[in-house]
Amino acid sequence: xxxxxxxxxxxxALAVRNLSVFFGKNAAVKNVSLDIAARAVTAxxxxxxxxxxxxxxxxxxxxxxxxxxxxxxxxxxxxxxxYSRNIQPVVVRRRVGMVFQKSNPFPTMSINENVTVGLRLxxxxxxxxxxxxxxxxxxxxxxxxxxxxxxxxxxxxxxxGQQQRLCIARALAVQPEVLLMxxxxxxxxxxxxxxxxxxxxxxxxxxTIVIVTHNMQQAARASDFTAFFYLGELVEFGPTPKIxxxxxxxxxxxxxxxxxx
Amino acid sequence: xxxxxxxxxxxxxxxxLTMASHAETAVNRAVQALVQRDSELAIRVKExxxxxxxxxxxxxxxxxxxxxxxxxxTNLRLVTVAMKISQDLERIGDEASKIAKRARDLCQEPPIxxxxxxxxxxxxxxxxxxxxxxxxxxxxxxAARAIIPRDKEVDAMNxxxxxxxxxxxxxNPDTIGRCLHWxxxxxxxxxxxxxATNVAEDVVFLYEAQDIRHTGVKSGIAPGL
Amino acid sequence: MTAPNHNWRNFKxxxxxxxxxxxxxxxxxxxxxxxxxxIKEGFSSINLAFFTQLPKPVGETGGGMGNAIVGTxxxxxxxxxxxxxxxxxxxxxxxxxxxxxxxxWIRFAADILNGVPSxxxxxxxxxxxxxxxxxxxxxxxxxxxxxxxxxxxxxxTEEVLQLVPGGYREAALALGISKWKTILQIVIRTALKGIxxxxxxxxxxxxxxxxxxxxxxxxxRFWAHNLTEPIAAMPLQIFAYAISPYDDWHRQAWAGALVxxxxxxxxxxxxxxxxxxxxxxxx
Numbered sequence: 038x039x040x041x042x043x044x045x046x047x048x049x050a051l052a053v054r055n056l057s058v059f060f061g062k063n064a065a066v067k068n069v070s071l072d073i074a075a076r077a078v079t080a081x082x083x084x085x086x087x088x089x090x091x092x093x094x095x096x097x098x099x100x101x102x103x104x105x106x107x108x109x110x111x112x113x114x115x116x117x118x119x120y121s122r123n124i125q126p127v128v129v130r131r132r133v134g135m136v137f138q139k140s141n142p143f144p145t146m147s148i149n150e151n152v153t154v155g156l157r158l159x160x161x162x163x164x165x166x167x168x169x170x171x172x173x174x175x176x177x178x179x180x181x182x183x184x185x186x187x188x189x190x191x192x193x194x195x196x197x198g199q200q201q202r203l204c205i206a207r208a209l210a211v212q213p214e215v216l217l218m219x220x221x222x223x224x225x226x227x228x229x230x231x232x233x234x235x236x237x238x239x240x241x242x243x244x245t246i247v248i249v250t251h252n253m254q255q256a257a258r259a260s261d262f263t264a265f266f267y268l269g270e271l272v273e274f275g276p277t278p279k280i281x282x283x284x285x286x287x288x289x290x291x292x293x294x295x296x297x298x
Numbered sequence: 299x300x301x302x303x304x305x306x307x308x309x310x311x312x313x314x315l316t317m318a319s320h321a322e323t324a325v326n327r328a329v330q331a332l333v334q335r336d337s338e339l340a341i342r343v344k345e346x347x348x349x350x351x352x353x354x355x356x357x358x359x360x361x362x363x364x365x366x367x368x369x370x371x372t373n374l375r376l377v378t379v380a381m382k383i384s385q386d387l388e389r390i391g392d393e394a395s396k397i398a399k400r401a402r403d404l405c406q407e408p409p410i411x412x413x414x415x416x417x418x419x420x421x422x423x424x425x426x427x428x429x430x431x432x433x434x435x436x437x438x439x440x441a442a443r444a445i446i447p448r449d450k451e452v453d454a455m456n457x458x459x460x461x462x463x464x465x466x467x468x469x470n471p472d473t474i475g476r477c478l479h480w481x482x483x484x485x486x487x488x489x490x491x492x493x494a495t496n497v498a499e500d501v502v503f504l505y506e507a508q509d510i511r512h513t514g515v516k517s518g519i520a521p522g523l
Numbered sequence: 524m525t526a527p528n529h530n531w532r533n534f535k536x537x538x539x540x541x542x543x544x545x546x547x548x549x550x551x552x553x554x555x556x557x558x559x560x561x562i563k564e565g566f567s568s569i570n571l572a573f574f575t576q577l578p579k580p581v582g583e584t585g586g587g588m589g590n591a592i593v594g595t596x597x598x599x600x601x602x603x604x605x606x607x608x609x610x611x612x613x614x615x616x617x618x619x620x621x622x623x624x625x626x627x628w629i630r631f632a633a634d635i636l637n638g639v640p641s642x643x644x645x646x647x648x649x650x651x652x653x654x655x656x657x658x659x660x661x662x663x664x665x666x667x668x669x670x671x672x673x674x675x676x677x678x679x680t681e682e683v684l685q686l687v688p689g690g691y692r693e694a695a696l697a698l699g700i701s702k703w704k705t706i707l708q709i710v711i712r713t714a715l716k717g718i719x720x721x722x723x724x725x726x727x728x729x730x731x732x733x734x735x736x737x738x739x740x741x742x743x744r745f746w747a748h749n750l751t752e753p754i755a756a757m758p759l760q761i762f763a764y765a766i767s768p769y770d771d772w773h774r775q776a777w778a779g780a781l782v783x784x785x786x787x788x789x790x791x792x793x794x795x796x797x798x799x800x801x802x803x804x805x806x
Contacts, residue, residue, distance in 0.1 A: 099697060104622060131699030141690035145712050155698035158708055204694070211698055254368055281370045283507030293370045295300060 048115075050075035050215055050245035051096060056110035058091050058100055065091040067269040068110070073215075073262075075115075078237060078246045080260035080277065082253060084292065088269040089249045093217050096247065097133040098126040115214065131159070134208035138220040140200040142192035142207070149188040151203055155211040170210050177243075178206035179236045198229025202236065209244075216240065218248040222255065234259045253293060257281045265289045306364050307373060310357065310380050311435075314387075317353035318431050321387045322424055324350065324394035325490060329420040332401040332483055335409065343398035350391035357384040372504075379504045383434070386493040386500075390427070393486040393493075400479040400486075410473045412466045414480060419455045419487045422448065426494035430501055439505040442498040446510075452491035459484045561784055565777030573778055578744055578760075584771050588779050590746050591760035594661070595730060595786075597747075598740060598756055601665025602729055606672025607722055613673065614680025614718075619706050630681075633674035644671055645735030653739060661747055661754035664740025668729045675728065679721030683714045720794050727790040731783060733758035757783050 051073040058066040066088045073079050081089040094100040095108055098119065112119050119129045142151045150157075152174055153167045161167065171188070175181040180202040184195070192203060201221060208216060218237075222230040237246060237259050250256050256263050257277060264274040265288075273280065273289040284290045291297055324343050331339035361381045369377055426445050433442035463477045463484075499511050572587045579586030613633075617626055648667040653659055687710050695705040711718065736742070741753035742763060757779055764776035 097697060099693065102693070102696065127699050127701055129699075130697055135694075135697035137690060137694060137697075139690055141688070141694045143691060143694070143709060143713070145715075154695075154708075155700065158695075158698075158700045158704050207694075208698065253370065257368075257370070282374055284371055290371050294373050295303075 048075040049073065050115060051247075052111075052113040053096075054111045054113075056092070056095060056112060057108065058088075058095050059107045059109075060103060061105045065269055066095065069266075069271045071264060071271060071274050073245065073247060075245045076241055076243070077261040078241050078248060078259060079262045079264065080256035081247065081249045081264045081266060082251070082256050082292075083266035083272075084297065085251070086268075087266040089266045090219055092266065093219055093247060093249050094135075096215070096217055097130050097135055099130075099135065101126060131155075131211055132213055133215045133217060134211065134213035135217045135219070136201070136205050136208050136221050138223055140197065140204050140224070142195070142200050142203050144191070144193050146192055147189045148184050148192050148195070148203060151192045152206050152210050155207060159211070170212075171206075174206040174210040175203075177209050177236070177240060178202040179232060179239075180206055196229075198225050198232060201225060201229070201233065205233075205236070209240075213244070215245045215247065218246065220250055221248065223250070223252070230255070253281070265292060267292070300367070303364070303367050303369070303373075306360065306367075307376060310360055310364065310377065313353060313357050313360065314380055314383055315431065315435065317350060317357065317384060317387050318427070320346065320350050320353065321390045321394070322427065324391050325397075325420060325424055325487075328394040328397035328401065329417055329487075331398055332404065333417060335401070335405050337402045337405040340398040340401040340405070344395050347391050347395045350388055354384045354388040357381065375504050375507065379500045382500050383497050386496045390490050390493050393490050396486045397483045400483045404476060404479050407476055410466065410470075410476050410480070412462065412473075412477075414459050414462065414484070415455075416459070416480075416484060416487065419452060419459070419484065419491075422452055422455070423487050423491040423494060426452075426491055427497065430494055430498040433498065433501045434504070437505050439502045442501040442505075443510075445498050446495055449491050449495045452488055456484050456488040557784070561777060561781040564774070565779075565781035568774045568778035569781065573775070573782075577746065578775075581769065586775075588755075588757065588760055588775060588782075590743065591755040591757045591779065592782065594740070594743070594747065594755040595757045595783075597661060597750075597754060598664045598668055598736070599726055599730055601662070601750075602668035602672050603722070603726060605666060605669025606676055606725065606729075609669075610673045610676025610725070611680050611718060611722070613677040614684060615706060615711070617677065617681040618684035619702075619710065630678070633677050636674040637678070640734075641671065641732050642734035642738075645738035648735065649738040656751065658751070659739060659741035659753040660751045661740055662750040664736050664754060664756065665750070667735040667739045668732065671729050671732065671735065672722075672725045675725040676721055679725070680714075680718050683717030683721060684710060686717065687713045716798055720798055723790050723794050723797075727787045730786060730790075731758055733762055 049072045053073070054070050056066055056069045057064055069092060081092065083089050091100060096112060096119075100106045100108065108120070114129070114132060117124070119133075142148075143154065146154065149167075149171045152171045156167060156170060172181060172185075175184065180199060183199060184190075184203075192200065195203060201224075205216075205221075222233045225233065234255065237248070240246060241261075248256075248260065260277045262275065263277045263280040265272045265280065265284075265286075267288055273284060273286045275285070279285075280289065281293060284293060324346055327339055327346075328343045330336065331343065358381055361377045364373075364377050426448055429445045430442055433439065433445075460481060463481050467474050467477045496511075499509075503509050503511075573589075574587060574592060575589045576587035577590055578588065613629075617629060644667050648663055648670070652663040652666060656663070691709055691713060692705055695709045696702070700709070736756050736759050740756055740759065742759035743753045743755045747754040761776045761779040761783065764772040764779065767773070
């Protein structure tokens with residue numbers, strides 16, 4: 038751990054104000070405001086259908102893929118309004134990366150082609166840069182040692198857990214500021230899950246991470262802050278230890294002790 | 299909701315309460331043996347202490363099993379608090395045994411000519427324990443807070459008895475042996491009250507998520523007042 | 524469960540099994556018969572001359588269908604130039620920019636077009652091209668075959684693209700890759716085998732069309748020198764020879780039919796080869 042104080046430590050990476058997301062007439066996210074701390078892991082928990090995935094996708098404007106989606110409110114990424122007319126969704130997505138529940142390495146590409154696809158298709162062709170970023174990203178995703186001798190092998194030849202780490206490396210290669218993870222380990226066995234959690238812990242030194250999970254133990258293990266969503270609303274948000282040992286809201290307490298959801 | 303888990307929590311609470319009633323009985327009997335010079339009763343107290351010790355082991359085992367289910371929030375606090383309360387109750391049982399031992403020793407010798415109101419300390423200490431346990435059952439952390447300051451009363455009573463015994467020993471040196479037994483018994487009762495105070499603090503932590511131990515002020519006053 | 528019931532059920536099972544087996548054999552039989560006849564009648568006429576020479580004048584033996592074979596390939600090439608870009612891009616539109624009512628209408632139109640009798644296509648292109656150009660041409664033949672390919676390729680492309688899991692598109696977009704690059708480099712690349720398969724099968728289908736060519740390419744006894752002239756094509760030549768009274772021409776018709784069938788067979792085998800399970804798609 039660095040001995041010097043990290044000036045980013047208390048900064049806010051994402052300032053969300055009065056965010057609501059509608060699909061047609063339904064409000065999936067209702068008037069949510071919260072500050073997501075930089076260089077920390079924030080977990081979002083809640084029962085199915087509570088809006089946590091929708092909220093996550095609003096942060097990198099992926100909800101816009103649904104033609105019926107509409108949002109109100111504001112999200113600022115290190116001070117920049119990501120929904121302003123001057124910013125294209127494509128730009129936002131280069132600053133905010135995403136890893137999905139089901140790992141999806143591109144099947145027609147090799148391991149290193151997958152890692153560098155975000156760079157190559159955005160115009161970066163210099164071989165040296167690509168090679169450096171490949172190694173750097175694979176190291177950060179704790180996959181380098183396992184694949185360094187077969188970077189040209191097809192990406193789909195990797196195991197499930199390795200594929201997910203490859204997707205993480207792919208997202209990291211474009212050097213985003215924030216990494217969003219939508220239930221990244223839910224399709225993995227406990228050993229693979231624990232590798233992902235270790236790597237999240239390492240990543241937070243350099244990245245702001247927001248992770249949606251339905252696994253409370255994972256949230257308790259891997260995150261610094263936890264937000265509890267229910268029926269589209271933010272019920273409670275605070276440091277993870279507090280949420281899981283002595284939550285302030287009864288609804289949080291009920292969810293966390295398994296009385297519903 | 300995990301029924302099996304809920305049943306485990308209920309079982310935990312039940313065992314604690316049963317253990318507590320054994321501890322209360324032990325203290326009552328010990329004091330009675332002391333005051334009424336009943337050495338048979340004193341022997342029974344020592345034997346029953348094994349039951350109390352066994353309860354502590356059972357409760358800790360059950361608690362650890364419940365911890366593997368990774369309980370959270372109130373459930374987590376309940377399990378950890380149960381382990382602590384069981385330890386305090388076990389110590390209370392030990393103190394009762396110590397009193398019983400002193401009672402037996404005193405039975406071998408003639409009584410001293412000093413009237414000491416040990417039953418009063420015992421009654422107060424046991425009342426503190428009862429209130430703390432009622433607060434546990436009724437989820438009433440305010441009642442638990444209220445009982446904590448009374449520990450000072452017990453301390454004061456113990457000091458009084460201590461002073462009276464010291465004076466008696468100075469005046470009647472041949473009673474030193476017996477007076478020392480009485481001192482130890484009184485001190486044990488003061489410790490029992492301390493353990494009851496611990497239980498009350500644990501109950502406050504359980505229901506308020508506030509850790510009020512070692513705050514320096516034995517006031518038990520709720521924040522904001 | 525009484526014994527008689529059990530036997531009856533058993534009998535029904537066996538009967539259905541045998542019936543469906545018989546039907547399957549029935550399906551394959553015509554193919555086998557066709558092959559048998561074509562090989563029997565046409566194989567002997569296949570020689571180098573057949574592939575390289577022009578038809579000899581009436582009365583002379585020998586000669587070949589060289590111009591028809593080349594003509595078929597020229598027509599297919601034109602058809603591909605028209606049918607592939609329009610069909611594939613149309614399929615891309617339907618799949619990737621979908622969701623509107625317009626898409627429904629486009630699909631509906633394509634499905635109808637796929638069912639239009641080929642002779643109708645021929646008449647339409649006759650009116651659109653042959654009449655204004657005052658003559659039959661290879662160009663018109665290529666155009667009609669191309670137009671027939673379009674709805675076919677469009678629908679197969681759309682279907683194949685829809686099979687690409689949405690997760691890949693999302694992953695690409697989430698990396699900040701623009702939509703059209705995502706479509707081109709990720710979606711199409713993943714579905715490429717399927718798209719190529721669809722194109723090849725459409726080509727195989729139009730390779731054997733005769734009726735539309737009657738009104739457009741017309742046929743030619745000699746080599747065509749440019750695309751505005753009528754051009755020979757295998758189906759046309761086979762037809763012309765088959766209804767002629769000359770034995771020599773009959774033999775050549777059989778040979779032509781065999782070659783045409785082998786061409787279609789070759790395309791199908793090629794498709795099978797391409798779509799075999801391989802570790803890495805490297806198209």
